[in-house]
Amino acid sequence: MAYADLKGKVAVITGSGRKGGLGAAIAKRLAQDGARIVLHDLGQTKGAMAPAHGVAAVAEMDHVAQEIRDATKADVTTFAADMREEAEVAAMIGHAVKTFGRLDxxxxxxxxxxxxxxxxxxxQEKWDTVLNVNLRGCFFAMKHAIIQMEKQDIQDNWGRGRIVSVASRAAKSGSALTSSYVASKHGLVGLTRSVAIEHGPLQITVNAVCPNHVTTGLGSWQNDYMSAARGQTVDEYLAAMRGRIPLGRVGEVEDTANACAFLCSGDARYITGEAMNVSGGEEMH
Ligand SMILES: NC(=O)c1ccc[n+]([C@@H]2O[C@H](COP(=O)([O-])OP(=O)(O)OC[C@H]3O[C@@H](n4cnc5c(N)ncnc54)[C@H](O)[C@@H]3O)[C@@H](O)[C@H]2O)c1
Structure with missing residues (x-):
């Protein structure tokens, strides 16, 4: 289902420069519904980053942007920024406004x-990297997005702005070997709830989605890592995971993209402060 009220909306999707990633799928889905898109990614290796599975280079982001333009005819621009640096994140929001005149x-x-x-x-370096990208970076982006949204008018039956953060099932449950990741995603849901309460009166909704496993580039690395840690093959690891999921399969990027499109639509204008599971029933609280 396409959401007509997404037509012309300006959307920044952080970390969307990787082919096959959740961000690229979310950007494509919003573009299909007519949104104007700012793709963003880090663009280069920096600090405690593992380039083979962790970071999209500028060339990859440009490629993803062209694929979305070709598939949807949408306006798509790109911007490289490090989510750990407030000035760079503010510049990303500034780029959206300079390019498209607003941010929705x-x-x-x-x-x-x-x-x-x-x-x-x-x-400390690994902990800081995870927390500074997954939690502090979201704080920076929410802050500068809201500063812009506050200047804009309320749109009938839609509101003034939408913020959706991709948390994780790791925002709801703990698991071994993932302490900093789990802490960052639990924190992101707390941030979402507080920012939602504070900005409800402005008609800016703030929600999170909580996907379970999706075999993106990152997900594929996780499969290798977790199966090796358990002494399983990747196939055995995935089969055990499927066995825990009532709907019988792991997530696909489109599942999360569809949830984001809904939360960005006018149909979701009365939903804020939620952390919506997109997990085939694996997570229920
Ligand atoms: N794949 C899964 O199973 C899964 C499940 C639940 C939640 N998630 C979450 O979904 C989101 C996307 O994950 P994905 O699986 O598509 O992985 P991905 O690695 O393809 O996407 C993450 C993106 O973030 C970018 N990034 C990392 N550090 C950055 C920084 N400092 N500044 C700017 N950009 C930076 C990377 O370059 C990458 O493009 C992540 O927040 C992840 O935690 C993924």
Missing amino acids: ILINNAGVGYLFGKFTEQT
Whole structure:
């Protein structure tokens, strides 16, 4: 189902420069519904980053942008920024406004989900990287998005703005070897709820989605890592995971993209402060 009221909306989707990633799928879905898109990614390796599975280069983001333009005819621009740096995140929001004149939708999708390991072997650098991208970066983006949205008028039957953060099932339940990731995603849901309460009177809705496993580039690395940690093959690991999911399969990028499109639509104008599971029933609270 397409949401007609997404036509012309300006959407920034962070961490959307990776082919096959959740962010690219969310951007494509919003573009299909007529939104104007700012693709964003880090663009280069920096600090405790693992380039093979963690970071989209500028060339990859440009490629994703062209694929979305070709598939949807949407207006798509790109911007590289480090979510750990407030000035860069503010410049990303500024780029959206300079390019398209406004900002209606922020999707906080950029995330680091690969600095896993035994809790007692976590280092300050790894902890800071995960928390600074997954939580502090979302704070920066929400803050600068809202500063812009506050200047804009309320649109009938839609509101003034939408913020959707891609949290995770890890925002609802803990798991071994993922302490910093789980902490960052639980924090993101707390941030979502508080920012939703504070900005409800402005008609800016603030929600999160909580996908379970999706085999993106990051998800594929997680499969390798977690299966090895359990002494399983990747197939055995995935089969066990499917066995825990009532709908019988792992997530697909479109499942999360569809949930984001709904939350950005006018149909969701009375929904705020939610952390919506997109998990085939694996997570129910
Ligand atoms: N794949 C899954 O199973 C899964 C499940 C639940 C939630 N998630 C979440 O969904 C989001 C997208 O994950 P994905 O699986 O598509 O992985 P992905 O690695 O393809 O996407 C994450 C993006 O964030 C970008 N990024 C990382 N550090 C950055 C920084 N400092 N500044 C700017 N950008 C940065 C990366 O370059 C990458 O493009 C993440 O927040 C992840 O935690 C993923």
